[in-house]
Amino acid sequence: MKIILRDFKKSLLISLWFMFLTFPLVVVRVNTIENVVVWRWSNLIWVAAGSFFLSYLWRYMLARRNRRRKIAEEGVETRGRLQMLLENEQLRNRVLAILLALALVFPLVFDTYQTNIMVTALIFVVLGLGLNIGVGLAGLLDLGYVAFFGLGAYCYAILNHNFDLGFWFVLPIGGMIGCLFGVILGFPILRLRGDYLAIVTLGFGMLFRVIMENWETLSSGPSGIANIDRPGLFGLEMTLAQSTTYIYYIMVALVVLTIIVTNRLKNSRIGRAWIALREDEVACVAMGIDMGRTKLSAYALGAFWAGMVGVIFAAKTTFINPASFTFMESAIILSIVVLGGMGSILGVILGAFILILLPEYLRAFAEYRMLIFGAAMVLMMIFRPQGLISGLRQVYTYKGHKTHVGVKEQPINE
């Protein structure tokens, strides 16, 4: 009883506090151009009720999190049921096969409009997987990732306009340019501590936009480049619908490729070094891993995917300008990785679909999209830092080959 009363009092106070806090911004709206003031008192009621209710939820969630942490510290299994299911490789592969089949028939069932949205979602899947290499696996917070995406897009737009180069020719070049700039930019800055890295990459992201806006001769400035060629198929003439379907299949192929490559890397000598670097830099170098090279490879490889998918983006929209490559895009890609699960391939795919498709289909949600993404990043870090689906634990099998002299030949049961 006492606790209920205490909680009630607390929530009431919190509710009052947030009413005070939001009052000037949420209730009053001044238009200093037309000199009118609007008082929106009804908003205050929403804030009061919302914060009252949420404070209860917050307390409950926080208590639950702390309880779980304690359990985990005692070494008890804390994986969820979904996690266990997914770690069953056979089941996982079956699920992936079904998803792939669904993806392949999608454009046959749905119209061009839907297919187009799906292409956008797939683009963000690749971007998410690319950023995941740096942020999720190697722990390098990159806030300017969109610059590499833009680099790829501009690369195609410029080469296509000035030299009439085709999509398929530029596609790998876009990736390579992204990679190259990743190496050039990464080389001096990757020694920096994590938080400095975040700011510098943020700066790079903005720098890219400033340069594209001002270097008129190269990029046509803020007005952008239009009439970029769509991808060609042996010189075949295609209608808009056909072309969209074509791009869709290209994207599906690229997504599959990205998944295979990142998955293989993740479970390789290199991928383990990335993860070790994320977990503890000092221990990592003391175990003989070259920090500079390892970081650079993660950063440049992430940039590679962004550059490549940038080319596809330019070919899909046929028009690009600097406004498509702002911090907001970087933030969306980061949210995808954080929400889905840092280091988790399945998680990032799920994250991209949720974050891109939800605002498309729930128009009411679209307006509040960035607000919710921002809040989601905070909440995920507090309550579920591993994301929706955490990185799957890799289980290696021991075959009992003789290795060192004197090794005991007994298989280990798991």
Next chain:
Amino acid sequence: MNESGRKLLEVKGLTMDFGGLRAVDSVSLTVHEGEIAALIGPNGAGKTTFFNCVTGIYVPTKGDILLHPQGEQTRRLNGLKPNQVTEMGLARTFQNIRLFGGMTVLENVMIGRHCRTSSGIFRSILRGSRVREEEQQIVEDSYYWLNKVGLEKYVNEFARNLPYGAQRRLEIARAMATDPLLLLLDEPAAGMNPYETSALEVLIRRISEEEKIAILLIEHDMKLVMKISHPIYVMEYGKKIAQGSPQDVRNNPRVIEAYLGEEVEA
């Protein structure tokens, strides 16, 4: 003094300053092949800092760190990066355990194999037979070490969920996986109960005998140090104040003074 008597690690006049503080003051120390040497001293004496200088985590202010691998040229380790030092054959553990908590126990040891294997990005993407063989070899070698330190039942657990004593042993396994010539242990028995400590004693002996490597050990547990190590170096306030056999050190008045109130005679 020991079986072979060949010098392996030779540190001459090592000095490390932090701003105005001289944490290590011209300390010289030699570890011979096959021996278990110990570095002891009261809290804050500069032992960990000494390790950090030797393993390349700090760049020492002055002094020489020389490694004499058998049948190879002598190498100067000053100014090398930690990963290069590890490649040369020095492996270490940390006083405040630094495992990769989000990786499994086996993966932690596999990281140790990194510098002795070579698959790069492209080959890992293609995953040809050579890469697969190497991967499998890494797994086998890592199992070997988990077996040896007695952690085989935890292979697929996350390292952070391991009991304390097991974490310390995992650090040893991870370090040994780098195929070192010299193993540097920073307070391996800290926080262990007497039972775990005696198991550790057996483990250190076994590693020394079976792997034929040298060990340099920092430890506060005098019982353990006196039992297994020879020679013993003693530091206080950054300076080396004594060195010699357990007997010599135990009876050295300087050491007794430095440890006033602590159990040297154990």
Next chain:
Amino acid sequence: MDYFLELFFSGLTRGSIYALIALGYTMVYGIIQLINFAHGEIYMIGAFVALIVSGVCTIYGLSGFAILILAAAIAAVYAAAYGFTLERVAYRPLRGSPRLSALISAIGMSIFLQNYVLLAQTPDFLPFPRLIPDLAFIEPVAHIIGTPELVILITTLITMVVLTFLIKKTRVGKAMRATQQDLSMARLVGINVDNVISLTFIIGSVMAAIGGVLVASYIGQVSFYIGFLAGIKAFTAAVLGGIGSIPGAVLGGLIIGWSESFAAGYISSDYEDVITFVLLVVILIFRPAGILGKVHKQKV
């Protein structure tokens, strides 16, 4: 020569604003080693609240310098409240989590606050009422330094003197310095570290709000987006001076103010913002500890 002086004073004015914001970054970083990404947003909220207060006042027929002071006071209170809440909600639950988590939470908060103001108010720029009267005695040098610049310079100077006094001479200041030196040790000797951290956020936020109000009345407009760029520049100032160092933040702010102002005046204003980033990258590469910062070796 006059042109040079004009640039000099405009650089000084900008720089002192950057310094005001940079202090918040530096103080928070000094204590909890976190880049408070949302600090620029606190600055923006300060400016917005001031705009709303002075806007309401002018619309209901009041005006004058007193309104600006009232607006600034209310803005400071609100910025403090937001800063306090920000730390409680987004950072405190993450103490002891990996740094990356706290950093992402900070970025999330920055995005959230930006869009909160965007949705609650307007996506457009709003003009800020002109409330600083032109002083007569400054007329002869008005082409070099105007009244608003003078007001900004004097206000920043006073703020910094007050801050220095607070930190150097008072009990809470001592507690803050102790916490900055060694957080766990401060806790052991009985300092309420949680309160010190809250207080640090409050002080930093108040200074950001003062900066926000000054800029808003100087430039004459406000939008939800102004915190972003100002935040990055101020952060650069903090790093340039040496993060964690209070005089460093001031020095860094001034250097950035001047380099921007001279670059815009003598080269081209297109790349004005680029200067900051170039400076940032160069410093971080060649002197990551900053000009006045201490080189700190991580303990292993």
